[in-house]
Amino acid sequence: MEERITREELLEKLFNDDYEKLKGKKLRLTRVRVPGKSLDFAHVITPSDPAVYQNLALNIGVHEGEDHTGESIGIMRVTPWEAIVVATDVAVKAADVQVGFMDRFSGALIILGGLSQVMTAVEEVVKFFRDELHFDVCEIHKS
Template structure:
């Protein structure tokens, strides 16, 4: 008796959400060097879906606080912010709040290390 092969098709259907929102306070200088970004007091890391949301988030961040964009990828939804700890935190809260209240996104809790 021949065993029947099963075939699975998986699809990724992104929701409107902030999937990761993490602030690294006072990172080691080596981390900045490895990432190829300017040294600062903090790094904010966000992952957003749909991925084009990073364009909106980058704009919101730079208008809300004195932060710079260390990295933005509209294809993966990754955004890295750099600045002082307090400024990066303000920017991240502003992104979460705006996306939740204005665009109906699910926001992520901002974690910190």
């Protein structure tokens, strides 16, 4: 009778054998990321300390000299990263918010504005990505 091994046992054996052969040799590791279609972070905060805005660098560049103290901050992250451009477009069209930061190379977006405006913008982005683009989306967290 033929002995069957599980997939996990097979993978463990393959990796163990490779590891034993590579011991003591120089290794080069490559990190590969295969992004899915997901909006995996949506958070709204209302900080009261100006240090929060300064540490997020929301007081430099195009926002230099502006005081955002008391405004809410919406933070989102999307993969594929380029889709953050779409999220930004949806957010600024959905509510009276400013773009604090957008990075198409990491999929990060920070928006600023009043609490109700930021909540509306984040809700509309999540809804658009879920219903129109069929992305996996997370729940919106608020603190």
